[in-house]
Amino acid sequence: MKFLEEKIFKVIMICAAMIILFVLVYIIGTVFYRGFHSLTLDMITKLPGGGFYLGKEGGVLNAIVGSLYIILGALAISILLSVPLVMFINFYLPAKSIFASLIRFSLDILFGIPSIVYGAFGFAIMVYLGIRASLLGGILTVAMLIMPIMMRSFDEITRLLSRDLPDALLSLGATKYEMTKVILRQLMPGLVTAILLAVGRGIGDAATVLFTAGYTDNIPASLNQPAATLPLSIFFQLGSPVEEVQNRAYASAIILTVIILILSFSARYISSKFSKNKL
Amino acid sequence: MISQNHQHADDITNSFPGMNEAIILRKLIVNQSIRVENLDVYIEEQHILKDINMTIPEKSITCIIGPSGCGKSTFLKTLNRMHDETPEVKITGKVFVDDENIYGPGVNVIDTRKKMGLLAQRPCPLPMSIYENVAYGPRIHGIKRRKAINQTIIQYLQYVGLWDEVRERIHTSATRLSIGQQQRLCLARGLAIEPEYILGDEATSALDPLSTKKIEELFVKLKEKYTIILVTHTLRQAKRIADYIIFMYLGKIIEEGPTESFFSNPKKQLTRDYLSGSFS
Numbered sequence: 096m097k098f099l100e101e102k103i104f105k106v107i108m109i110c111a112a113m114i115i116l117f118v119l120v121y122i123i124g125t126v127f128y129r130g131f132h133s134l135t136l137d138m139i140t141k142l143p144g145g146g147f148y149l150g151k152e153g154g155v156l157n158a159i160v161g162s163l164y165i166i167l168g169a170l171a172i173s174i175l176l177s178v179p180l181v182m183f184i185n186f187y188l189p190a191k192s193i194f195a196s197l198i199r200f201s202l203d204i205l206f207g208i209p210s211i212v213y214g215a216f217g218f219a220i221m222v223y224l225g226i227r228a229s230l231l232g233g234i235l236t237v238a239m240l241i242m243p244i245m246m247r248s249f250d251e252i253t254r255l256l257s258r259d260l261p262d263a264l265l266s267l268g269a270t271k272y273e274m275t276k277v278i279l280r281q282l283m284p285g286l287v288t289a290i291l292l293a294v295g296r297g298i299g300d301a302a303t304v305l306f307t308a309g310y311t312d313n314i315p316a317s318l319n320q321p322a323a324t325l326p327l328s329i330f331f332q333l334g335s336p337v338e339e340v341q342n343r344a345y346a347s348a349i350i351l352t353v354i355i356l357i358l359s360f361s362a363r364y365i366s367s368k369f370s371k372n373k374l
Numbered sequence: 375m376i377s378q379n380h381q382h383a384d385d386i387t388n389s390f391p392g393m394n395e396a397i398i399l400r401k402l403i404v405n406q407s408i409r410v411e412n413l414d415v416y417i418e419e420q421h422i423l424k425d426i427n428m429t430i431p432e433k434s435i436t437c438i439i440g441p442s443g444c445g446k447s448t449f450l451k452t453l454n455r456m457h458d459e460t461p462e463v464k465i466t467g468k469v470f471v472d473d474e475n476i477y478g479p480g481v482n483v484i485d486t487r488k489k490m491g492l493l494a495q496r497p498c499p500l501p502m503s504i505y506e507n508v509a510y511g512p513r514i515h516g517i518k519r520r521k522a523i524n525q526t527i528i529q530y531l532q533y534v535g536l537w538d539e540v541r542e543r544i545h546t547s548a549t550r551l552s553i554g555q556q557q558r559l560c561l562a563r564g565l566a567i568e569p570e571y572i573l574g575d576e577a578t579s580a581l582d583p584l585s586t587k588k589i590e591e592l593f594v595k596l597k598e599k600y601t602i603i604l605v606t607h608t609l610r611q612a613k614r615i616a617d618y619i620i621f622m623y624l625g626k627i628i629e630e631g632p633t634e635s636f637f638s639n640p641k642k643q644l645t646r647d648y649l650s651g652s653f654s
Contacts, residue, residue: 189461259498263560266454266492267511267567268484277510281501 126352130345138346143312150337155347158328160314161230162354165324166298168234173242173293178286180246182275185253186261199250205243211302213240218306231318233308240303241293248292252285287366291359298355301326325351407432407571407601408453413467415448415457422448424625426467430618435593435602437616437633439609441653445625446605450573453603454490455483472570488515491564491600493577497556499548500563504531504540507548507559511567530562534592554585561592572596574604578611590615609649613637621645 141154184195217236226232260281264274279286301324309321310331325347332344408430415423423445430436438446448457455476457463468475476486500507508527517523527544531537536558540551548559557577564572574593578586593602593615606612612619612633619636621629629636629645640646647653 189459191462257498259494259496260500261459262456263492263494263498263500265459266456266487266490266494267514267563268488269514270484273514277500277502 126345126348129342130347130349133339133342133346134349135346138343139350142314147312148331148335148337148340150335150339155323155325155328155343155350157312157314157323158325158347159350159354161233161308161311161322162298162325162351164230164315164322165233165237165304165308166294168230169237169241169297170290170294172234172238173245174286174290176242177246177249177289178279181249181253182279184250185256186275186278187271199247202243202247202250206247209302210240210300211305214303214306217303221307227319228307228309228321229319230308230315230322233304233322233324234318236303236307237297237300240300241297244296245289245293249282249286249289252288253282256282283366287362291362294358295355298358299326299351301330325354407472408603409470411468411470413449413452413465413469415445415452416464417448417460418462422625423452426627428620428627428630430601430603432601433597433599434617435597435604435615436618436620437612438603438605438620438622439607439612439648440622440628441648442607444622446622447575449622450575450603450605453571453573454487454492456487456492458483488567489570491561491567491569491572493557493561493564493572493574495576496580497553497560499551499556499559502548503545504548504551504559505544508563508566511563515567526566530565531559533565534558534562535588536562552585554581554588557581557585557589558592561589565596570600572600572602574602574606576605576607579607586611621648623648 135154137152138154139159140156141152142157143155144151144153147153180198184192184198188195213236217232217239221228221232256278260278261274264277269277304322304324304327308324310323310327311321312323313320315322329344329347329351332340332347335341335344410426410428413423413426414421426449438449440446451457452465452469453471453476457465465477467477469477471486471489474481500510502510505527508530509523512523512526517526528537531540536555539555543550548556551559557580572593578589581589590611593604596602597617604612604616616633619631619633620627621636623644629640629642636645637649640649
């Protein structure tokens with residue numbers, strides 16, 4: 096009987112692993128199979144021309160640039176707020192602080208809110224302030240979406256840090272601020288992981304930017320102009336009845352994936368450069 | 375030169391038994407460096423240290439011994455005010471360092487910590503190069519000139535016997551050193567802030583015998599210039615290097631005295647039991 100349990104569990108484990116692999120290969124396979132032939136240089140260098148969504152000439156440069164603008168802007172805002180917040184609740188507040196647990200609890204709730212709610216919330220505020228759908232609106236809303244993810248994952252990594260390093264620094268007579276600077280260097284790989292998680296969530300999300308950033312066939316020239324994004328671009332292309340345009344949607348998906356990969360690798364590279372030597 | 379002198383001093387004390395003891399007792403009376411009065415420490419209602427009164431002789435090695443949980447490390451932390459970081463800890467009483475009560479009003483905690491070089495149980499190099507590790511302390515305390523910093527680094531790395539081992543890779547990461555080298559680096563880092571006291575919290579318990587020996591030799595060398603207070607688990611280590619022993623049990627000082635008489639002629643039954651290994 097014991098032997099049977101062991102066997103069954105083993106089969107379940109292997110099945111689970113296989114299913115994950117199958118799903119991954121199937122998704123990537125489909126995207127590449129349908130999108131690869133439509134992935135031309137035009138796709139990444141040209142704006143959508145007239146009738147692009149009906150199968151005529153053009154590319155998705157508007158969405159590539161728009162997505163990059165939005166995610167980089169949102170990242171800048173979130174990093175600027177995440178690092179101080181995480182340092183505050185971990186090193187400035189006492190270990191069993193109620194305030195710190197309250198912040199963690201709030202972040203957990205914010206973490207669980209669906210992105211469409213952030214989109215609707217951002218839209219409501221923009222209506223109240225009289226702002227139209229714009230790059231700025233998109234950046235702020237995506238920042239709201241990814242901030243809890245970044246803060247919470249960076250916080251989890253920071254909590255794993257042993258007390259040895261802060262104690263060593265304090266006993267050398269460092270002030271809290273000096274201590275925090277050194278600790279941040281130690282935590283740099285963890286911060287990068289948190290950023291990557293946030294990028295993955297933020298760049299692929301369509302619901303937040305639907306109302307707040309809008310959509311356009313041009314590249315936004317200022318913060319108050321609307322901006323296109325890759326997820327929305329994919330959505331609009333998939334909605335086309337023309338098969339060629341649908342294939343282009345898959346090509347756009349490949350572009351989105353590659354962008355995420357490039358961001359990941361460059362972030363890892365920068366962090367490894369950063370964490371070496373020197374103050 | 376220093377070691378020769380030391381050898382010489384050893385010879386003298388060996389030929390006149392009791393000499394060392396007399397020197398320590400004299401130091402206790404004449405040169406008090408740290409004086410603790412009526413110190414009580416509570417951690418969340420738990421009474422950890424109970425009415426501690428002691429004086430620590432200057433320029434010598436004082437070992438605090440006792441079973442786990444007797445409050446040794448807690449006591450050590452009161453000396454450089456590391457308890458400030460944990461609000462659950464309540465401290466009453468006075469700790470005089472150089473005749474100034476470090477728990478008195480208006481005392482700058484940074485200044486107090488700068489006087490104490492701490493060597494922790496496990497070495498914890500900072501996430502930077504060997505050079506930057508030693509340079510860190512002087513830098514945060516306001517030394518900017520590159521030349522002065524370079525000198526400090528060479529001086530203290532030589533002092534702990536690490537210079538020849540690392541001079542080729544001084545700009546590589548400190549975490550690549552062996553654990554024994556890391557501990558000596560941490561000692562050099564602590565010395566670079568020019569403290570007057572050195573606190574060791576079981577500083578050799580994570581090290582191999584050879585590295586332990588090196589650190590012990592350094593302590594003996596360091597007592598020419600510094601007052602050293604060590605918390606240790608190993609009685610043999612205390613016997614080897616200490617000048618003065620303080621035995622604590624359940625948050626109280628049970629017995630204290632110069633090393634020789636402490637080990638050869640303990641006065642309390644509890645001390646005798648501990649030394650004979652009846653409990654640990």
